[in-house]
Amino acid sequence: MDERKPRANSGRPSSRPSSSGRPSSTGRPSSRPSSDRPSSGRPSSSSSSRPTGPNRERRREDLPARGGSSDRAGAIRQVSQGREAIDPRGFRPKPLERDQSRLRPRIFEPDIPEEITGEELEKSVRAELLSLSAENAKVVARHLVSINIHMDSDPELAHKHGIAAAHHAGRLAVVRESAGYAAYRAGYYEIALKELRAAHRISGDVSMWPVMADCERGLGRPLKALNLAGSDEVKRLAKPEEIEMRIVASGARRDLGELDAAVITLTCKELKTENEEWAVRLRYAYADALEVAGRKAEAREWFKKCADIDHDEFTDAAERAQ
Incomplete structure (x- = not known):
């Protein structure tokens, strides 16, 4: 019979239940006779002192230090790259430098006159800003008002206000759309396209589709403009935007040198x-396409028809009709 004594108390309760099914009150393992224990298959005490395993023939001093081989990757501490070797917390490499590209950059924000409060926006637009904090919503609203004020008189300044507004509220469709239109009017077609695409992803609104197509034209990609003009989204456009898309598609045909196709694109009821407000633009674009295609007499006739309804002299149709 194995007369080995129970191990001394390690200071922690045993996780093995006693013979009664309850944990031992002393915190020590049960001292049941070895005949009650299942056979572990371990060698007897007479043979347990002999080393076993793949290193049994090697001397103890030839074996690697406890913790693994010293030639494994990362095992050799280099004090210059981390904590000192005597540091009780152990070795830790230097922290990686922070990726500066992920830091939010500071931007230039144009000044806003004090008399602009943000209340000048339409109620529906102000409602879309309610998801922002009150302070941030006021800043964004004032930038949006500034875009509207400077869109025609100073497109470059309006574009800067658009950048600032998108910086403060880039997850709102109305803000990205306004920034896109401001960039478009200033001639920054790549930026405008990015902003308008973002607005479309957020809201699903297709009303900016004609402007996106014209941005493709501005970037020298008329075929992409035509792809937008032929997409299913065009079927969802209201009449004013549908007419604008026709005008853009006609311009894309002219960019490709397809002058007759440009005229046909605008030939409609x-x-x-x-x-209608869009009627002046449609007639003017049609007359211009006729002139470029070499159909001078027809062009003068349609310039005159355009001048007849252009009461505010929005175009120079009257002059070109002469």
Whole structure:
């Protein structure tokens, strides 16, 4: 019978239950006779002192230090690259430098006159800013008002206000859309396209589709403009945006040298319309396409028809009709 004594108390309760099914009150393992224990298959005490395993023939001093081989990757401490070797917390490499590209850059924010409060925005637009903090919403609203004020008189300044607004509220569709239109009017077509695409992803609104197509034209990609003009989204456009898309598609045909196709693109029943705001632009674009295609007489006729409904002299149709 194995007369080995129970191990001394290690200072922690045993996780093995006693013979009664309850943990031992002393915190020591049960001292049941060895005959009650299942056979572990371990060698007897007479043979346990002999080393076993793959290193049994090697001397103890030839074996690697406890913790693994000293030639494994990362095992040799280099004090110059981390804590000192005597540091009780152990070795730790230097922290990696922070990726500066992920830091939010500071931007230039144009000054806003004090008289601009943000209340000048339409109620529906202000409602979309309610997800922002009150302070941030006011800043964004003032930038949006500034975009509207400077869009025609100073497109470059309006574009800067658009950048600032998108910096403060880049997850709002109305902000990205306004920034896109401001960039478009300033001639920054790549930026405008990025902003308008973002607005479309957020809201699903397709009303900016014609401007996106014209941005592709501005970047010298008329085929991409035509792809947008032929997409399914165009079917969801309201009449004013549908007419704008026709005008952009006609311009893309002209960019490709397809002058007759440019005229055909604008040949539609809406040319007879007189009392809509888009009617002036449609007639003017049609007359211009006729002139470029070499159909001078027809072009003068349509310039005159355009001048007849252009009461505010929005175009120079009257002059070109002469």
